[in-house]
Amino acid sequence: MPPLASTAIDRRTLIRGAGALALAPALPAWARSGHAGLATAPGTLSGDTIALTVGERHFRTGGRSAHAVAVNGTLPAPLIRLREGQHVRLSVTNTLKEDTSIHWHGLLVPFAMDGVPGISFPGIRPGETFVYDFPVRQSGTYWYHSHSGMQEAMGLYGAIVIDPAAPDPVASEREYVLVLSDWSPMHPHAQLRRLKQQGGYFNMQRQTLAGLIAGRDQPLEERLHWGAMRMDPTDVSDVTGSTYHYLVNGHGTQENWTGLFTAGERVRLRLVNASAMTNFNVRLPGLAMTVVQADGQAVQPVETDELQIGIAETYDVIVRPVESRAHAIVAEAIDRSGLVRATLAPRIGMAGAIPPRRPRPVLTMKDMGMDMSGMGEGGMGDAVIDLSQPAGDPHAGHSMKMRDPANAPGVRMGPGVATISPMPVDRIADRPTGLEAEEHRVLTYAQLKSATRNPDTRAPSRTLDIHLTANMERYMWSFDGVKLSEGAEPIAFRHGERVRVTLVNDTMMPHPIHLHGHFFELVNGAGDHAPRKHTVNVLPGGKASFDLTADALGDWAFHCHMLMHMHSGMMRVVTVRHEGGGVEDAA
Amino acid sequence: MILLLLAAAAQHHAGHAPASPAPATERAGPPAPADHAADAVYDPSAMARARAAMTREHGGGTFSQVLVDRLEYRAVRGRDGYAWEADGWIGGDIHRFALATEGEGEFGHAPDEAEVQALYRRAIGPWFNAEAGVRQDLGRGGRRTHAVIGIDGLAPYWFDVSAQAFLSTRGELQTRLEASYDQRITQRLILQPAAEVTLAAQDVPELAVGAGVSEAELGLRLRYEIRREFAPYVGVHRERKFGAAARFARAEGERASATNWVAGVRFWF
Incomplete structure (x- = not known):
């Protein structure tokens, strides 16, 4: 991937932007580029009664398109914003031809409302509506996803933000939810089949003879040690960028999800890793992140430059860009087989610079x-x-x-x-x-x-x-x-x-x-x-x-x-x- | 208290930041309940259906693969020949049913050698499978039927190896040993040396099999994985019969050894 260092509006970005607009109905309004923050994001679901409909649709990114499972027609699913202490009724209607379910990841709910078919409840059969009903006992950043089949890998995931009953101790002028995910036009069952046939199927970064000759990776002696054990030191991820597109709020790098800021503002980023198979390294080159929440729970602020967010984890970080320029938000698959760039910018149409690709790790x-x-x-x-x-x-x-x-x-x-x-x-x-x-x-x-x-x-x-x-x-x-x-x-x-x-x-x-x-x-x-x-x-x-x-x-x-x-x-x-x-x- | 300190010291010794104390006394965990909490809330029969599906879906899948490892043209001194080797399986992680076939011949003629094996294949360790079944010969050499037992898997240093023993309905005993290695030159360009040795307990003149080391094959194939599932290749294949087997071959007017250029395709789905 060539470094793309344009911070100015270029024509192609504009055209792509127009393309993204044409696809707009696929994206919930809160996830679209260029709105001024969650407080003004339309399309967020909140209140005591929320209706969700699970259905099929097509999703397209990076020039490839395939079947997806969406909620209320969008991928990612609608943002659900609740308040600590409220009671919520979420009705979930299944318009798929197979069972579905929704699990509220990280929410402390009665076991019968937890949404795991076969453990918490029987699941939601085609054509049925199930009403989840529970008190909201906590605050923070969470998410929800299907626990049926592999619908989660096909797009059935969304973020939940719960505002605290008391004033939020985390001060910020703006906030964005960033739902990180991996997307492949290859059906997840086909992916699993390939992995059962050949465990290293998606790994296109293995050690090679050419690498040995060029002096890359392990020296020969070490390769022999590992070979004796039948262990591959490049086996970092099972499903990789060889099939995945990585997404921020449903946007690939080209679609360049953009959040706006004014220089000097504290911007709260609510990071959710909603991937099926990808742990991400997250950084904003040139900007320090102050971590204030982990898995929705407040932590003592700690400043860092990069964090790894495991699948299903959430982190809230505060960044404070002081310069009025575009900043890249980079989420890189931990095996470095791909990444997605989003942008924090003072105005729409700018793109953060993609940093050069780092060598992939060797275990x-x-x-x-x-x-x-x-x-x-x-x-x-x-x-x-x-x-x-x-x-x-x-x-x-x-x-x-x-x-x-x-x-x-x-x-x-x-x-x-x-x-x-x-x-x-x-x-x-x-x-x-x-x-x-x-x-x-x-x-x-x-x-x-x-x-x-x-x-x-x-x-x-x-x-x-x-x-x-x-x-x-x-x-x-x-x-x-x-x-x-x-x-x-x-x-x-x-x-x-x-x-x-x-x-x-x-x-x-x-x-x-x-x-x-x-x-x-x-x-x-x-x-x-x-x-x-x-x-x-x-x-x-x-x-x-x-x-x-x-x-x-x-x-x-x-x-x-x-x-x-x-x-x-x-x-x-x-x-x-x-x-x-x-x-x-x-x- | 002393126990507590010891526990903390042990933890510290292991090289971690001092943590909150580990339990000083061990208590056994409770027995796993036999009932299911959700049965009290939802229709137990609906729960039973969902539970069965949930259990099956988390590790109980059935998969399959058809691998045509070699499908190749062989140029033998002006004569055009062909050869194939394929294996298909269906099953779970441990138990599988497999069909395997291999053979070779000249274009325009029935195959000189052809066989089909039907096998039950079972994982017996992390790297190896045991297999047992039948082999049916279909080539010009005769329509023998053999019982098969074997083992195949991945040896240290990433060698694919297999060994099979055959006992024919006429009481003839043979074994076949195979090994190959995939040397990745780049992510898609792979050089595969392969060797196969046939050993026999007795002479079988009509099959050109001789007691002892009967035949050996060596191959070197360079393939390019356009996709993982589809890789054309070129290579060289050498085979040689030994001792009695060589004599039987010569008596049939064939040579005891041959070196051929090959070109073919490896594919799977």
Whole structure:
């Protein structure tokens, strides 16, 4: 992609702009370019009664067009703006030929209103209308999406903004919602089929002989090490820019979504990653971002230059452009196979400069769960992987084998488990995948501190380890080596108990893990000001822990938010019951 | 308290920022409930239907693939020949049914060698499948039927390997070992060396099979993936019969070894 450095109005941009206007009905008014901010955005749905209709339509971006699933005819779906303390009735009418559903991601609702077919409710059959009815108990930036089939990958997602009952502590002169997403004209079921046929199907950035000769990527010795393990260090994303267009509010780079500002204003950007399969690196070159919310929950302001937003996460950031010029908003897929540029500009018709493409990341031994930093001089470069050593050799000390059941007693070993991280370390303070060596500031989870004291500061009464397991070659994904479809038992909690859950990533990919119906506190060193999240992106080969107060009675979904990982079985039902099994008085 | 400190120290030792304390005492989790919370709110039969669909949809999918690995022209000293090798499967992650076929011949003639295998294929580990089934020979060499057992998969260093043993209805035992490697030169240009060795327990003159190492094939094919699913290629193919097998071939008026240029297409869907 050539750098496009025009900040002036050029003719082609104007023509494209006209094209975008012609397609305008596909985009909800709030998502269109050039309005002055959310306060004035028409087409936002709010009030006590909201009607949504799920239907088919065509969507077109970057010159390619395909079938989409839309809400009220738009992609992304309408922005829903609510107020903390209100009650809302959302009627959802299904005009598709298949079942649908809507899950309110991050909203604390009664389990029967959570919108997961087969867990919370039966789903919405074709031609039917289902009325969701719940009190709004929180404020912040959230989103909603289908939990049926792969409709989410086909466009059924939208943002929810809930204004606090008290005056908003975050001051800004303007605000925009930025819904980041990935879009492919290839049907998601066809994508999954290709991945099952060939795990690396969409990876067009693998290591090659030409690269070796040119001195790029790993040296030969390292390639042999990785080859011996049948591991691909460029396997960062499953579905990539080789098929995806990346979108901001339904706009590709060419369509250049634009938000307006006046120099000196504080602009609040509500970032939502509504992608099916894409974690994004987000930055505005030349502008610092102050993070004020994570997953809708207020955090102590922290300034950074770039953040990685896992699928299903939300971040609110404040930027303050002081110059009256166009600023690019860049959301780059973490494997660098593509990006989308949007623009903050003093007037419509300007385009932020697209920064030069950065080299794609190459995974390291740490991403395979072998952190050698504490193992004497030499570090990970000198790591010797002994594939011949028998498991449990008493002379070996801790086994460094790549697939030793002794390193994960709770995991059912089978064809679906290619590797077990031999030495997974807590990576909560690590920079996210691919941003390890960036020279500017990069947000880590350890920097997030809740703005308010956590509501429950009890020490957990028990621990629970859950392994994230996979076989990329067979494209199998699971928890603890067991797919949901294999009759996996629910993960059971007692109502009100506090549990430390540790997610151990035995794969080489980050996994954004989402628990429905709850916020949990990340164990990140922030003590009683731990950040409260609904989704945590667990870095490759590493661990992340959270403390959970199981305070929401009922049955809930718990899954990887990589849609195709979930569909391949990386999911569980979580139950929260009174001692003895009941759910009486579920809110 | 001491336990608590130890736990905290252990955590610290692992190289993290000091966290809130881990539990000092472990309590067992509750048993998983046998009922479903939503059954009390919605029609239990509607929930049962949705639950069955939800369970099936998250990991229980059925997939399939047809891979024509080789479909090629072979130039053999003025004679025009052809060869094919294909494999198709349908099933889930673990259990699959597969049909495989390969053969070769001269244009204008029935194939010299042709076979079809019907196999049950099962994943037995992260990298390997075991398979068992039948093989039917259809070429000029005779219409034998064999029982097949085999293993195929991905060996360390990314070698595709397979081994099959055949026991014919006449009691003849053979094995076939194959290995290949995809060397990516660029993202789309791939050089594939491949080798195949046939071993036999006894002579089978009408099939030109000799006891011991009967035949070996070596190939080097350079393909260009216009799409992942469609790649034309050119290459060279050498085959050689050994010992008794070579004698049988010569007796039939054929040469014991041959080197051919090949051009073909690899495709899958």
